[in-house]
Amino acid sequence: MDSRDLLPIGEVVRRSGFAASALRFYEAEGLIHATRSPGGQRLFERSTLRRLAFIRAASNVGLRLEEIRAELAHLPSNRTPTRADWQRVSRHWRGRLDEQIAALERLRDGLDSCIGCGCLSLQRCRLTNPDDVVAGIDEEPGAKLLPRALRPL
Amino acid sequence: MDSRDLLPIGEVVRRSGFAASALRFYEAEGLIHATRSPGGQRLFERSTLRRLAFIRAASNVGLRLEEIRAELAHLPSNRTPTRADWQRVSRHWRGRLDEQIAALERLRDGLDSCIGCGCLSLQRCRLTNPDDVVAGIDEEPGAKLLPRALRPL
DNA sequence: CCTTGAACTCAAGTTCACTTGAACTTCAAT
DNA sequence: ATTGAAGTTCAAGTGAACTTGAGTTCAAGG
Numbered sequence A, B: 001m002d003s004r005d006l007l008p009i010g011e012v013v014r015r016s017g018f019a020a021s022a023l024r025f026y027e028a029e030g031l032i033h034a035t036r037s038p039g040g041q042r043l044f045e046r047s048t049l050r051r052l053a054f055i056r057a058a059s060n061v062g063l064r065l066e067e068i069r070a071e072l073a074h075l076p077s078n079r080t081p082t083r084a085d086w087q088r089v090s091r092h093w094r095g096r097l098d099e100q101i102a103a104l105e106r107l108r109d110g111l112d113s114c115i116g117c118g119c120l121s122l123q124r125c126r127l128t129n130p131d132d133v134v135a136g137i138d139e140e141p142g143a144k145l146l147p148r149a150l151r152p153l
Numbered sequence C: 001c002c003t004t005g006a007a008c009t010c011a012a013g014t015t016c017a018c019t020t021g022a023a024c025t026t027c028a029a030t
Numbered sequence D: 001a002t003t004g005a006a007g008t009t010c011a012a013g014t015g016a017a018c019t020t021g022a023g024t025t026c027a028a029g030g
Helices: A009-016 A020-028 A047-061 A065-072 A083-115 B009-016 B020-029 B047-061 B065-072 B083-115
Strands: A006-008 A042-045 B006-008 B042-045
Touching: A006 A009, A009 A020, A009 A042, A009 A047, A020 A042, A020 A047, A042 A047, A047 A065, A047 A083, A047 B083, A065 A083, A083 B047, A083 B083, B006 B009, B009 B020, B009 B042, B009 B047, B020 B042, B020 B047, B020 B065, B042 B047, B047 B065, B047 B083, B065 B083
Parallel strands: none
Antiparallel strands: A006 A042, B006 B042
16 A cells, blocks of 8 residues: 555545535545645545546435445455455446436336327326326325336435 | 416315425426416415426426426426427427436446456456556546436536 | 645525415315 | 314524635745
8 A cells, every 4th residue: 555546635636526525525425535744634545536436426326425335335344355246246236327317218118108189197198188187096094196116216 | 277277285285196285395496487366375286296297297397397498498387388399398308318318228237247256346357456546547536436417417 | 934836614595396384264065 | 162183483403515704833945
């Protein structure tokens, strides 16, 4: 663990694109880790850059930090993650991506089948009941117009 | 405009799935409109249900209320929107959906091409530079690891 | 030594989209 | 007339993900 492998926060800011405040926040939240210089300044390992790449990607897919933290927890803490480690995490992560795409496509297809009549029901296009889109779709409490799952939680 | 066509808030809650507090909030924000009973209670027109269906759908696609309000502003205010009115708005709205799907697919494909090596670069998989994912991707300020556009704004 | 830029801490602020709570009022039915 | 459910207002709170600000310290060069 040569000290040349340890990056000060400014370096990580330039190379990751995250703001310093975000990095401090992530450290406080336990998503990344930093050692300290004798004077108390943060020093990040290079592998942190990959962690940050993962964080950005995952958050773009809609994972919340809490979930990302959970995913990252599957990485080994005692050694620098290997390719295989990242592959395992990424595969898990990919399922979420597929889900999101599928949900959006369902929504789009619903819109396609509905755009002709303009009723916006997206679930049941009832031309016989053009003024009341939602009623009768689902009598159960908690009935929702659209498939949720597009917005995590 | 027969009074039987005017729905009290509880009715709208049941039929739309939105909480009463959300409906009040939307009214205050100008996304929906309500007349009042002599005693001051809200009375919604039936067409409000369709507006609400649109709001839910749009917000599932990731539009923020501000944007939704802008879209809804394209509907006529002097008369009940027709099918054609809704079609115009929906078509506009669909583009956003397509964009979102495309962005997610790009991300997924990037992940696919990268999962084999585990490097998580998602843009350039440099096996020659396995410890530094982000450096060198883009020297310009503001360089971002991933295509944004997944998160609105 | 002195300055300058980069980094530090800690509390508080921001935005979005609502929800919650307190303290009433109105409506519909008996 | 009474009562209980449903509705009202307004201010304040929530949670996610950071950012901002104030005031302080560190590290390197001249």
